[in-house]
Amino acid sequence: MSIPVITIDGPSGAGKGTVSRAVAKKLAWNYLDSGSIYRSLAISALDKQANLDDEQVMAQVATDMDLAFDCGDELTVLLEGVDITHRLPTEETGSVASKVAAYPEVRAVLLQKQKDFRQLPGLVADGRDMGTVVFSDAEIKVFLTASAEERAKRRFKQLKEKGIDANIDKLTKEIQERDRRDIDRKAAPLVAADDAVYIDSSHLSIDEVINQVLALAEK
Ligand code: C5P
Numbered sequence: 001m002s003i004p005v006i007t008i009d010g011p012s013g014a015g016k017g018t019v020s021r022a023v024a025k026k027l028a029w030n031y032l033d034s035g036s037i038y039r040s041l042a043i044s045a046l047d048k049q050a051n052l053d054d055e056q057v058m059a060q061v062a063t064d065m066d067l068a069f070d071c072g073d074e075l076t077v078l079l080e081g082v083d084i085t086h087r088l089p090t091e092e093t094g095s096v097a098s099k100v101a102a103y104p105e106v107r108a109v110l111l112q113k114q115k116d117f118r119q120l121p122g123l124v125a126d127g128r129d130m131g132t133v134v135f136s137d138a139e140i141k142v143f144l145t146a147s148a149e150e151r152a153k154r155r156f157k158q159l160k161e162k163g164i165d166a167n168i169d170k171l172t173k174e175i176q177e178r179d180r181r182d183i184d185r186k187a188a189p190l191v192a193a194d195d196a197v198y199i200d201s202s203h204l205s206i207d208e209v210i211n212q213v214l215a216l217a218e219k
Contacts, residue, residue, distance in 0.1 A: 002137065004029075004122040006217060007130035010144040011179050011190060012094065013151030015201050015209060019144065020126040022210045027124070027217065031071050032117040034127030034134070035097065037110055039088045040067055040079050042096035052099060059105035067113070089162060091174050098178045101128075104187040128182055131193035140216050143192035144209065146202040148176050 006029075008020045017033060024031035041058070044050075044065050051057050070076040076085050087093060100106055107129075114134050117123055125134065131141035146154075152172040159166040182190040192198060197216060201209050 003118050003120055005118060005130075005135045005138040006122070006124045006140045006142070006213065007135050007138045007193075007196075008124065008126045008142045008144055008213070009128055009130050009132070009190070009192070009196070010142075011151065011175075011182065013155040013175055014144045014146045015154065015206055016126040016144050018206055019209050019213060020124045022206075023213050023217070024124040026210075026214060027122060029122035029124050030117055030119055031075075032114060032123060032125040032127075032130075033075055034114050034125060034130060035094075036069075036075065036077055036088055037067065037113060038097040038101045039093045040077055040084065041065060041100055041106065041110070042093050043084050043087050044079055045100060046093075046096060052096060055103040055105050058100045058103055059109050062100075062106050062109040086162075089159065090164060091166075091171070094178060095174065098181045102181065102185040102187060107133075107187050128190045129188035131196050132191060133188045136193070140213075141193045141196040142213055142216070143196040143198045145198070145200055148172060148179065150202045151175055 006023065008016050010016050021031055041062050045052060045058060045061050048061060050061050066080050068078040076083060077088060111134060117125065131138055149172060152168055152175050155171055155175065156166050156168050199209060199212060
């Protein structure tokens with residue numbers, strides 16, 4: 001029997017991370033924040049001053065990357081043994097991540113690293129292509145979205161809480177730009193899987209979304 005997976009895909013700021021973490025905790029399943037892998041690659045590339053415009057160079061940086069995850073209450077990510085967790089949420093990291101995530105060779109290298117998270121008793125995986133590509137055989141697929149304005153507001157609050165300076169208009173523009181790049185790319189574009197349940201969280205509380213996903217899992 002294959003190990004069960006719940007995939008939660010959607011644009012940035014839709015609440016995927018919070019919802020996925022809570023569902024994984026409730027079910028006592030493993031959790032994969034696939035965006036953090038692309039974000040770690042962005043940090044590795046920036047630190048190495050590697051050429052972001054060169055697909056092969058980026059695929060090599062992805063191959064060489066020594067990443068370790070500690071999925072305790074809060075996710076901790078070690079790159080070459082150094083804790084980079086605090087560098088993951090910034091918009092610069094997100095923007096470079098979405099640039100390098102568009103390269104098919106990079107996605108091919110990172111595919112197995114993501115599949116390795118599928119371990120007993122089950123996995124909740126959040127990202128853009130969890131239900132369409134990485135875990136296309138998942139039992140439960142959710143596509144979680146919200147309006148760009150609402151997502152920018154939530155992102156603003158999140159960054160402020162982490163003590164990171166942010167501007168709401170700039171954030172809205174950056175989110176729209178990142179959405180466009182993720183939707184328009186040829187390799188694993190951001191799209192709902194045919195068999196995904198669509199949830200618009202614009203007017204829902206986080207708890208309401210979590211309960212909807214848990215209800216799907218119970219079924
Ligand atoms: O989810 P998060 O905002 O952390 O993801 C950062 C970027 O990584 C996204 O904008 C997207 O371009 C890329 N990504 C991806 N596929 C995933 C997860 C993230 O292409 N499964």
